[in-house]
Amino acid sequence: MSIDVMLPYYGDVEHFKKAVESVLVQSYTDFRLIVVDDGFPDPEPARYMGELTAADSRVTYEQNEVNLGANGNYRKCLGMVEAQTVVVMGADDIMLPNYLQAVHDGFAAQPDAAVFECGVAVIDENGAGAHSLADVVKAWQSPVSGADGRKVLGGEELMVSLMRGNWTYFPSLAWNAEWIKRIGFREGLDVVQDLALLVDTVSAGGTIVIDPALAFLYRRHSASDSSVRALDGRRFAEESRFFAGEAKAFSERGWNKAARAARGHVTSRLNAATLLPTALKAGKLREGGPTLLRHIFR
Template identity: 55%
Template sequence: MTIDVMFPYYGDVAMMKAAVSSVLAQDDKDFRFTIVDDGYPDDTLPDYFAGLVAADGRVRYHRNEVNLGANGNYKKCVGLVEHDIVVIMGADDLMLPNYLSTVRKAFQDPEVSIVQPGVEVIDENGSVYQPLGDSVKQFLRHKLVGKTSEAIVAGEAIAQSLMVGDWLYFPSVAWRADAIKKHDFRPQYDVVQDLALAVDIILSGGKMAVVDTVCFQYRRHRESDSSVRALDGRRFAEERAFFDECVRDFAAKGWNAAARAARLHLTSRLNAVSLTPKVVSKGMWPGLRKLATHAVRP
């Protein structure tokens, strides 16, 4: 069973090359590696990518004629998927050598549509660390599945858990291709599109395997696009719109506990509160108003 590794790229060249090397160094060799370059302006890249394709028949390379943005490039990647399992990897993250073998094993259960393996967080320099937000993610994950090495979860329980706090690490998640193609990424979202996709699959009956085996390194940037969007309030406006949709969808399905969790979106509000000192220090007063609105919104 060949696994599609989709690699939407725009950003730091050195980190991208490290990510590419981590894919090519997998212990499990049965994969197809598709790089979708969103037009990053670096004259050295055409030769680099051409060399990858020439050296390894598993590598494909596409360069977008116009910049599609993150969500648009994710959607293009979905359109290029050819095999039963797919991961849409971050261009600055790292697969540990056992990543593909770990997720392949979890997909042996035919009812599993999503696999969240074990992840460790690294900083800009590649050092492993655990910010407070990631400690919260770990707590919420363990609260749902306990400390077993692997659990399969589905239905309202996981929907409710993810509404309390999103503990998924999108670039590390592997998906059943038919599920991701059926639902795709909602075009209106640029920050929560991965959570929205997972929720759509869960609402349609998809199950998730949560595996403790650490096999992926997720890079946490202090000034990432999502953190900048958080400081100026854009991230939280998008999250509110998404949570409102979830309230309606869960209530329609009779998942009242999940609907309440979506209405409260507790950790999202606490995150807004935690960012307030940084927003004040930067004098981002419009962002401060948006954060305050999100934190106290009834």
């Protein structure tokens, strides 16, 4: 089974190099690595990738002439997929050497699954273990944590858990290419595009196969796009619109438990509450405070 590792890139150069290197040392070797640089204003990524593409035929590098933004670059990456399995990796995350083998084994055991999720550990910008409140809540809610061997989830039960709190780490997910290319990323979303893709996949009947074995390191740091958007309120304005729309769709479908979970979006609201002191300290309270408060109490 071949695997396409798509790496949409814009950001820290050294983190990017570590992400690329983690792919190249995988124990499972039947993969392509496709880096799509969204016009990052630094010549180093192009120089670095030029050396790699010359040395390894599995590696491809392309630089966008204009910046497409996260959503646009993700959708471009999907249009380049050829393998039957695809990973859309973060440009600052780390695959452990067993990751692609775990992906292969998971889909071999459950060939009809749409998505694969493995055990994930969180690191900070310096590579040290991170234990933010968001990650503690994810671990508490996640069916991956404490799981005994592989399991498969789907339907309204899975949707309820995702609406209560998105316990997945999107860059660690592997996808049946037929599913992700058919469903695709919704246009107009910059923060919850990953959750929207999962919601659309589960709504269409897709399932997730979970292997709790640790295989991926997710990097969380204050300079991330979602962190910046959270402090000035843009993240939660988008989330509010998203959850309201999903609650309506679930009600019309008869998934009443999922609709209640979407209306409550408890974890999202708690996350907004924890950011109020941070927004005050960063001088963002006047700008983002009203949006944060509306998200918490409505």
